[in-house]
Amino acid sequence: MGNWRSAVWNDQAARDYSDALDLSDYVQRITPYVAAGKVCHGYQSLLDIGAGDGRFAEALTFPGARIDAIEPSSAMRSMLQRRLKDRTLRVWDVSWSDCPDDGAYDLGFAANIGAFKAAPVQLFTKMRKLCRSLAWVVPAQQGPSSFCLSGLVAHWLPQERSEPVYLSVLGALGAAHAPSSVDVEEWTYRQCFADAGVAVDFLMEKLTASGTTIPRTQIKEFVEEEGTFDDRGRVTLEAPKRSAILRWI
Ligand SMILES: C[S@@+](CC[C@H](N)C(=O)[O-])C[C@H]1O[C@@H](n2cnc3c(N)ncnc32)[C@H](O)[C@@H]1O
Numbered sequence: 001m002g003n004w005r006s007a008v009w010n011d012q013a014a015r016d017y018s019d020a021l022d023l024s025d026y027v028q029r030i031t032p033y034v035a036a037g038k039v040c041h042g043y044q045s046l047l048d049i050g051a052g053d054g055r056f057a058e059a060l061t062f063p064g065a066r067i068d069a070i071e072p073s074s075a076m077r078s079m080l081q082r083r084l085k086d087r088t089l090r091v092w093d094v095s096w097s098d099c100p101d102d103g104a105y106d107l108g109f110a111a112n113i114g115a116f117k118a119a120p121v122q123l124f125t126k127m128r129k130l131c132r133s134l135a136w137v138v139p140a141q142q143g144p145s146s147f148c149l150s151g152l153v154a155h156w157l158p159q160e161r162s163e164p165v166y167l168s169v170l171g172a173l174g175a176a177h178a179p180s181s182v183d184v185e186e187w188t189y190r191q192c193f194a195d196a197g198v199a200v201d202f203l204m205e206k207l208t209a210s211g212t213t214i215p216r217t218q219i220k221e222f223v224e225e226e227g228t229f230d231d232r233g234r235v236t237l238e239a240p241k242r243s244a245i246l247r248w249i
Helices: 011-023 026-034 055-060 074-083 120-130 150-156 165-173 196-209 216-226
Strands: 043-049 061-070 088-092 105-111 131-139 181-193 235-248
Touching: 011 074, 011 181, 026 055, 026 105, 026 131, 026 181, 026 235, 043 055, 043 120, 055 061, 055 074, 055 105, 074 088, 105 120, 120 131, 120 165, 131 165, 150 196, 150 235, 165 181, 165 235, 181 196, 196 216, 196 235, 216 235
Parallel strands: 043 061, 043 105, 061 088, 105 131
Antiparallel strands: 131 235, 181 235
């Protein structure tokens, strides 16, 4: 766990992700599964690990609720503090493994964080001690997952076809820590770019980082075909997503 900070997104990547979630149906699709059986999602106390910009914490609680968030990205922390002004909020700039262990919460929540792959049993053990119930939102798509839009260019990333993360998480947890329920839901990730050139540069950089070199003209044609353009020339690209919602009640 030594060099975990080097994997934390920079401010621009954090803001781009948050802007993309404004256009995506992620929270709307997933929240009803997390809150199943709960009236109006009103958890009184929540521990959110890798809380991002706080949109799940907002959807799962009412004003006045007590929220403790673990979030090591400074841009994410600023966004979540703005979003959750009317909650009783504490935020820690630490890794999940250094989460204070003296709290007690109605719900322990984690969505789409690296610890699912790196150390699922340790994460589970840590959260289970502190929380009456738990919900994890874990990637469930078959295809590539090296960046949020990678499902759109799966044909260029054949080397990234791997087992859905939630299956390896369930395998690692085993029968001893098996969740009470597992649901899988589809949603769509949408990211808007200032123009087609910016979208092409973005895809080219991500594909190169994933070890695939595709000529720029080919990526440009692809963006022109797949993108949705508005009257200011901005282009939105979208990728299909699947998430598994694991709950322990
Ligand atoms: C893909 S984002 C998910 C954010 C939010 N949970 C969501 O689903 O929208 C992953 C988050 O985990 C945070 N993170 C990165 N390393 C972490 C660590 N070691 N411990 C806790 N959170 C971490 C990142 O800063 C980022 O906000």
